[in-house]
Amino acid sequence: TQLLEQSPQFLSIQEGENLTVYCNSSSVFSSLQWYRQEPGEGPVLLVTVVTGGEVKKLKRLTFQFGDARKDSSLHITAAQPGDTGLYLCAGVRGGATNKLIFGTGTLLAVQP
């Protein structure tokens, strides 16, 4: 069973702090996606990284795909209360379906 372990599971920080969420696996993925989910809603795609070592920035969010395409990280600079939510990584193995293999999730709470 492929497993994407995210760490930390829970994170509570103050507004303005920086944080990093990690997504690790022993499996290689053709690409990796990051989602954010808010209560009562479905996951919303933030970014897709495809190339090993790739770095993508989305405002205060920086996403990196590991060189070996087995892991990824999400760094948030100067967190805001609006960043609060469940962050999910999801690996794509490729093939006909390209089904997503979701990580265990990181619940982030940013206190004002």
Added chain:
Amino acid sequence: EAGVTQFPSHSVIEKGQTVTLRCDPISGHDNLYWYRRVMGKEIKFLLHFVKESKQDESGMPNNRFLAERTGGTYSTLKVQPAELEDSGVYFCASSLVGGANVLTFGAGSRLTVL
């Protein structure tokens, strides 16, 4: 553009009963996916439709689950008979291009089996 719509948002049934969940994808999206999250676990893939055909149903847990997409528009996921371990949130997603290119998820249908 309307998003992915799921109905009902929450269903509470007793063990042994039947429940049918419905998903209306974004208009024009040929690809439709079902995923679910059971308590304390990660979201897991159930199956993938391309139009009305099942492209991959490797994630379906057992034969108590039946997914259909007649006409290639909306999809239904029926659980019959429901068991306690079926409780969870069932998500539907759709995409225009095949594969995990850009999936739009619905808000999910929460199923509680008592």
